[in-house]
Amino acid sequence: MTLTKIRTAAASTLAAAGLLFTLAACSTPAATQPTGSAPASTASSSAASGPCTGVKVIVDSGALKQAAADTSVCVPVDAATPASKVLDEAKVKTEGTTQYPTELVCRVNGVPAADFDITHKAGKYREECGKTPAAFAYWSLWVKPATGDWAYAQEGLATLQVKPGESLELLFTVDGAPAAPTA
Secondary structure, three states: OOHHHHHHHHHHHHHHHHHHHHHOOOOOOHHHOOOOOOOOOOOEEHHHHOOOOOEEEEEEOHHHOOOOOOEEEEEOOOOOEEHHHHHHHOOOOEEOOOOOOOOOOOEEOOEOOOOOOEEEOOEEEOOOOOOOOOOOEEEEEEEEOOOOOOEEOOOOOOOOEEOOOOEEEEEEEEOOEOOOOOO
């Protein structure tokens, strides 16, 4: 491999790692904190209760198609609330990596499992959650205002504030697909 190719590959890897780090900066995995889960009567499925007047929380395993991780829940809030707290109340568990336990999201509700083969363009991959998740297979965080389109979150779970009427989605992407939430 030429020096130029090595530098290009290194720059691409660093850029992807930087993007993942930035997107998940300051996130706090629920698995490492005691949960203050809301009683079952306060966190309800949006399908059962009609339109969500709180924050709609969606977990979409996307390209992995692992329904065990998927959820759609309405969490009652009456003011801006940290996304990490909303996820706790929705009973969504996030896990960071060994190197970045509170800054990155590596697993959501146990997905992808350490023994799960993720199929991607270059073959198969298993997420070990050691350092930074692969740039081609990762959880992304999205926010949708009450009226508007989905946007990539500009903050991590601990600092991101969500308001009543908004939606919050964790979406697993492999090789760039799905590129954005569909709901």
